[in-house]
Amino acid sequence: MKATGINFRHLYFFRVVASEGSVTRAAERLGLAIQTVSTQVAALEQSVGKSLLTQQGRRLVPTDAGRVALTYAEQIFELGDRMQEALDEADNGRMRLTVGISDSLPKLIAYRLMETAFGMESPIKLICVEREFETLLADLALHKLDVVLTDRTVRASASLRVFSHLLGESEMMLFGASALARRHGRDFPDSLNGAPLLLPTRNNALRGRIDEWLLQHHIRPDIVGEFEDNAMLNTFGRRGLGLFFAPAGLEDDIRGQFNAVPVGAATGLREQFYAISSERRIRHPAVEAILAGQTGLFGG
CATH class of the missing domain: 1.10.10.10 (Winged helix-like DNA-binding domain superfamily/Winged helix DNA-binding domain)
Incomplete structure (x- = not known):
């Protein structure tokens, strides 16, 4: 028995x-x-x-x-x-927040998305994990993560009980090193024909929308690089290898960190940002703060 x-x-x-x-x-x-x-x-x-x-x-x-x-x-x-870690941290007055960050998500955006959690009355101890999207979902399902920040949505299923929360969206702009931006800034976007472009790989949620935008404007650029990791893409862009797309809401940060300037606004091309949470009876207060604090963050 x-x-x-x-x-x-x-x-x-x-x-x-x-x-x-x-x-x-x-x-x-x-x-x-x-x-x-x-x-x-x-x-x-x-x-x-x-x-x-x-x-x-x-x-x-x-x-x-x-x-x-x-x-x-x-x-x-x-x-x-x-x-045990949470109990130890509770003694220190800190709340543990473990966040998975998709490798395709701009790091500056990830910081913006988490900013509201740092304004809580209770201080947090932040643990950030950056991995591929599918790996992060598996870790979320195993409760190794409190939330996943990403640029794509995911549908819940019988085997994957998660929720997608749209945190915000931003119009995209094309940026580049000063010399390259001056060369291709006139008559935008027609000036992008033959221009060197750095793009995310095709498994990135944004890539399909970029391809569609280029097709709608009859632009045939010279794609000189494709990147899985957004930070690597921006680094090559900073070095002047090619022009690159980034959220318009990050213009000041991109100017300061990457010494890159706007070439033009990609009107109609937008990127969405999501928080993926698991189905739990007790919601993490810091995750709730992230979900509640994003209205208008990226200027619509």
């Missing part, structure tokens, strides 16, 4: 054995007797009514049921670690 609850000590021992591939090595790592570790894992298997480990050559590997249990175990102990 199966028990109604899981002993997390047993689950922890199983996790270590699965990681080490051996009861002996797990016992050495834990500083315990082999029999103690073996008994704990056996107790877990009896509790769930399934074999969780099987011998494969010289290693113990998870069974199908064991792989499922191990996935949940990783989430459980990850949340346990985060709970």
Whole structure:
């Protein structure tokens, strides 16, 4: 007869054995007797009514049921670690906020989106993680992140229970180093025919809209570079390799940080910015502040 609850000590021992591939090595790592570790894992298997480990050559590997249990175990102990960190930070009067930032999102925009969280009465400890969009969604689903900031939306599904929140949008402008901007600034946008352009790669949400805008204006530029990472694109633009698109709301920042000047406004071309949150009963106060504080941030 199966028990109604899981002993997390047993689950922890199983996790270590699965990681080490051996009861002996797990016992050495834990500083315990082999029999103690073996008994704990056996107790877990009896509790769930399934074999969780099987011998494969010289290693113990998870069974199908064991792989499922191990996935949940990783989430459980990850949340346990985060709970302890949150409790420690609560003693220091700080609230932990873990933000995933899509590598395609302009870093200056990411800062603007998070700015309201720093104005809260309770100070926060910010943890920023920059990765590919799909990886961030997986981490969000596992509750490793509190929110994801990105330039694209995502639909919730049975396997991915998340919400997309439009934080703002901005008209795009074309920028470039001074000499390059002067050369292509007259008769804009017709002056862009043959102009060197730096663009995001085609898996970027903005790229399709840029291609459509160029097609509508019958512009055939010289695409000299395509970049996954927005910061890298801007760096090459600062060095004068080509012209690049950026949100008009960041004009002052781009002038200051990248020594680049506007070439012209890409009328009709806009970029959207989103916060992706997981479905939770308790919402993070700092995430709520981010969601509530974006109206008019980018000038419509």
